[in-house]
Amino acid sequence: MMQIPCIYCGPRDESEFVCGGTAHLTRPPLESDDRQWAEYLFFRENPKGAHLERWRHAYGCGQWFNLERDTVTHEIRAVYPITQAAPR
């Protein structure tokens, strides 16, 4: 079980959180073609290494935030507010 540093509450067990998947996705407009929309809905990178994703401290403060996690070591390298741009 990972320990996730909630930006509002501090480090807490993973079981208090819900993962919302890849962060910083851009939703195509209503006019987008079917392929663009399908790629937005269903296609995700599956990187080995750094991954930017969003989590909610569901059984704590209830807030969403972003973090950078290494998918191999599970090291969490950065935690930042949901509205902030991706690091680097």
Next chain:
Amino acid sequence: MSGTRLGEPYGRRIDRSRPISFMFNGRVLAGLQGDTLASALLANGVRLVGRSFKLHRPRGIFAAGIEEPTGIVDLVDGRHRTPDERATLVELVDGLAAESVNCWPSVGFDLGAVNGWFSPLLPAGFYYKTFKWPGWRPFEPAIRRMAGLGRASLERGGEVYEEISENVDLLVAGSGIAGLAAAAAAAEAGARTVLLCAGREPGGALGWRGDAEVGDLLVRARRAGVRILTRTLAFGVYDHNLVCASERLAHVPASATRRLSERLWKFRARSIVAAQGAFERPMLFPDNDRPGVMLAGAVDEYAHAYGVACGRRVVIAANCDSAYRVAESLQAAGIEVVALLDRRPSVDIGTHAAGVRAIANTGIGKVIGARSVRGCVAVPADGHSAPRLRLECDLILVAGGHAPAVHLHSQAGGRLRWLAESSMFVPDGNARGLVSVGACAGVFGREAAAQHAADVGRALALGFTVPAAPVGGASRSLASSRIAAVRGKQLVDLQNDVAVSDVELAARENYRSVEHLKRYTTTGMATDQGKTSNVNALVLMGEFTHREPAEVGTTRFRPPYSPVTFGALIGRRVGALYRPLKRLAAVEWHARHGALFEQFGNWSRPAAYPRSGESLHQAAQREALTVRRTVGLFDGSPLGKLEVWGADAARFLDLMYLGTMSTLAPGQARYGLLLNENGVIVDDGIVARVDERRFWVNTTSAGIERTAAAFEEWLQCEYTDLRVLVTPVTSRYGNATISGPKAFEVMAAAGFGAEFSPQATRHMTLHDGHWRGVPVRVLRASFTGELSYEINLPAGETEQLLQALAEGVETREGCLYGIEALEILRTEKGYLHVGTDTDGTTLPGDVGFARGIDRKAANFVGRRSLLRPAARDPQRLRLVGLAPLDGRTLLPTGAQIANAPPPTQTEGHVTSSYPSPSLGSPVALAMLARGGERLGEQVTVHHLGRRIEARVVSTPFVDPKGERLHG
């Protein structure tokens, strides 16, 4: 009967003044306080303790600790059995009863042993290859009965388990000299330190020898505040320095009814020190699994710690220098060492033992004795350069070198390297967050281990760089102890009956990966997880495939390091605490009124209120009919409730729901479907506008959590510019719903004023007011199709309101109704139940909301997905009404609609189905391909081989014009 007790000072752990009586296979035996079951059996001269897993070979006690592969027993306590306990870990208590595993009818005469005679026919992969046709299934029950270990109990025992989570600075796993040194140094430097000791007392291998330095370290550690947990084994290292450990609470027999038997610890540690020592490696020779063949270190431990002489005349088969120390130790205890056969050439031997006949370049070619060791034959390593030598003995000790317990290091992601000189895998640098010390780090020198461990403890406490481990101190030992020229079954994995020939076969069949080898031969599996077999298996695999052990590599070490009971992992989460249900505020009131409670989602709710002699079904029919005829009262408190506030609340709800909420006037309410981004329906509900900036949102009872979560996610992550607050208030308000033609009469009788009359209010409107001084919020909405009032009020007042309404209901021959009646009523009306009529593919257009999509001006979640070709496919399933042609047969929920009996392409399925008490015939809802165009068509419903003819009909079945809604 070769085992006996030694005199003082042997037996540090036992108390000779406190005898204990116990049973083994029905025989009453005597042990001493402090014994393990294994040491007591050995003291009684019991050699044969069980039969092996596959070949039913006779087996005895082999080791003294958690690595025990063969001394496996079931503990029997009345009708309750605890299976597969290692006798080496079971603490002897008065009245303990143990039974051998895996033998029938008895351990001495075992029918399964015929497997042994046919053992050439049972090589690796035998079962995979043989029982292929017509499938494994017909053979499985018989094979399972023959194989396997203990028998699980069908009775529930009185065990209680619990779980504790803690944060610590430093967690030290292992209590030998290295673990103690690290813990003492860390605590002295100010770290909050916990030390886990797997056994009964700290000290490790030096501890039972009475080592003075270990005693001093223990005093120091305690003085510095190290918390020491005994009988507690760290079995797993998980992400971010989470260490799980199980604490065995001493076995208490029969009498106690509820006893704490195991405790699961979860430590979140800033740093972890692994100090779990090393395992002795067995030697390979024919019949090396015979009772009376034991690990050398274990025999030494039984002598020192328990005062038990496992034999009187021993031969030692060695591949390392530590064997010589054991030889001297046993000689000093009065045990005769007949010979020490060293497999290594004389140049590799770095020591000697005074008064012991040591022969280099020699191994065992044959064990004499069918059930127990009576002697052996020594042969030269090349098989021919010296004469064979027959030796009389009653015990054979094996000392094949050591294998560091690298499990925790490896679980934490650490890499390993092969130390060729000593033939062992050692940690290659440190894992993240975990440092190995002592023998498990490959540091075998006593001084070096203690010094390094203390330095590590101090460095971790103070945040300094951790010093590298001074790996070394173990003697030379050969990778392979096998003598190629000898014949006979040489066991690599005693627990799983894997022989050298099985590994050879796997290599011949071209298994190369060590992971495949493990699974094909089953080596390293089951309760011991190969603690004594892994290195020998890897070395052999290398030998047969012409590779170095380093190239072969190890299998991945996964938790648990040692077996953990399911009970410990589950802890208190059983029975009523497995999934605690929410209770209604007025639960006792309902119970007094005859409610039959059932689980609906997270709630325990009245399914119906059966009267005497009524079944649930009959009660629901009566209740539904009563609501249509007069009036019914329902506790709707679990209905999901959200308050949505703010300047942009209307815009936000437009985005969230299919259904335009911004055009609602204050006091008006509207139905809405909540979609996800795929356009799929995830919930529905009613949104009412309280005022310009405030909305009251009712979700389904089951959908409140996901609706609230969806609102929060969209607000926090996507529509971040909207000024909206969402407050879940479900449990703050109770809800009494009164429904039926006489609904308002009942309310009036309970004291509700004319402002709530059907004339003064309209369907789908919201009214705030007071009742007996209590603020109430009344919604005119209906899930029954009858005139209905949903009265929300502070939860604590629910019972008072229910009681007041119930009185009026009773005088009008109405009744209380539960969920079952509500389901009948809404099905009669063709009202959708999200999650029952819909599934993870259902779009709004499929359930009759196509026009809502086209008409809506604003964007909303899921809209783009509804434009996809699949969403517009005319073949999609549509919600329709279905009625049996004969007007009598209930169409089973879930039954398939198809032109031919399944298996075939189906056209849809029945989603909701009930006998309608108002119509006197069954009604059903179904999802049917092109359903909207097929009104009046006849279809066939298939159910478990039965065919039922039905007709597609329009809904609602009852009151098609919806006139009853208005009272």
